[in-house]
Amino acid sequence: MTHASHAGLMIMFALFVSIVFATLMRDDPKEQLFFGGQLFVAFVVGGIALGWILYFFPL
């Protein structure tokens, strides 16, 4: 695993979790797709936003 990037892994994680949650919480495939997309965007944007917030508060 020498070519993994933090952002890439975060996006991959968000993708897996979004797929499973959307499939669990919605019955109609179209609704699953829409809800999964919303979840995915929320995870990725939230992760990037949190990363920038923490940037200003170094440990």
Add this chain to the structure above:
Amino acid sequence: MREATADRAHSASYTYLICVAAWAFPGVGHLLLGRMQKGLTFLITLPLMFAFGLWLEGRLFPINRFDQPLVVLAGLADLGIGVPFFVARALQLGAGRVVALTYEYGNAFLIVAGLMNMLVVLDAFDVAQGRK
């Protein structure tokens, strides 16, 4: 849209059989209940996420380290994925390489895959009970 086959409640023993199958093989509980699309999605996604965690050099935590409660909890979460956990152990995968860049990511993938399979088992239970 719900598939019609699972709209009725099943007997208690069948429900528990469904739950065991759903735990052992992610998605199989839903397949047995006739929810093919959901079952196939879980059957592909969850083992893939688990395999990804192993590839990222995550660790399959032991469940018998009672002096370290957090390790036991992580082990129980790993165990949530079912048979793939035992297959990985048998193949001596999941040793975890702490100095690897992706070690913590691997742990996150392994633990969350197991926890999400537990949610899938609960969902299969609800479907078998006729609640969904």
